[in-house]
Amino acid sequence: MSDCLFCKIIAGEIPARQVYEDDDMLAFHDINPAAPVHLLIVPKTHVATLADVCPADEAVLGKMMAIAPRLAAENGGRTLPDGGLRVVMNVGPDGGQEVYHVHLHVLAGERPWRGMAV
Ligand code: AMP
Ligand code: ZN
Numbered sequence: 001m002s003d004c005l006f007c008k009i010i011a012g013e014i015p016a017r018q019v020y021e022d023d024d025m026l027a028f029h030d031i032n033p034a035a036p037v038h039l040l041i042v043p044k045t046h047v048a049t050l051a052d053v054c055p056a057d058e059a060v061l062g063k064m065m066a067i068a069p070r071l072a073a074e075n076g077g078r079t080l081p082d083g084g085l086r087v088v089m090n091v092g093p094d095g096g097q098e099v100y101h102v103h104l105h106v107l108a109g110e111r112p113w114r115g116m117a118v
Contacts, residue, residue, distance in 0.1 A: 001046040006101035010044050019075055020067070024060045027071050027106075033118045035086075035110025037077045041068065048100045050091045061102075070105045077108030084108070088116060 001007045007029065008014040016028035019039060030038040041064045047057055065087065072085040085108040090097040096116075107113065 001101070002103050004046055005099050006040075006042045006103060010042065020071055025064055025067075027067075029075075029097050030105070033114075034105075035107035035113040037072055037075050037085075037107065039071055039075060039106040041071070041104040041106060043102055047102045050089055050099060050102060053102070057102075064104045068104065072106050072108040075108075078110065 005014065009016045010026055016031075018026065018028045021029035023044070025041055025043050027041045030040050036049075043057065043060045043064065045057065045060070047053055053061065068087050069079075070086060073079050077083055083104060088105040089095075089103070089108065090105075091109050104110075105116070107116070109117050
């Protein structure tokens with residue numbers, strides 16, 4: 001999608017503080033962090049929202065979830081049992097989604113957090 005912000009980050013056309021990449025997904029720091037650690041994990045394939053996901057996208061969504069604790073810990077999050085993390089996906093207008101390319105928010109670090117609207 002030529003007019004999609006996250007597709008442009010994936011293509012290297014817009015800079016981002018990247019923390020992870022593989023064939024299927026990319027992770028980078030959120031530009032406006034709501035917690036001491038705030039990463040976004042995006043699939044490399046453009047999918048607008050979670051409601052648009054098709055069976056071919058299911059594996060990468062699982063990978064995005066599964067890698068979240070590791071990326072949080074590698075980027076300053078505290079591990080369990082004292083630490084932890086929060087994963088959030090906003091879907092559509094009522095979900096508070098602003099960028100229409102599926103992304104998982106990964107929030108971590110010592111509280112209090114500035115917080116998201118959840
Ligand atoms: P959402 O409201 O779930 O669509 O979240 C979009 C997120 O993208 C917000 O937390 C923004 O701070 C973040 N964001 C917007 N532009 C950029 C950018 N250029 N690089 C990194 N994160 C961004
Ligand atoms: Zn996109």
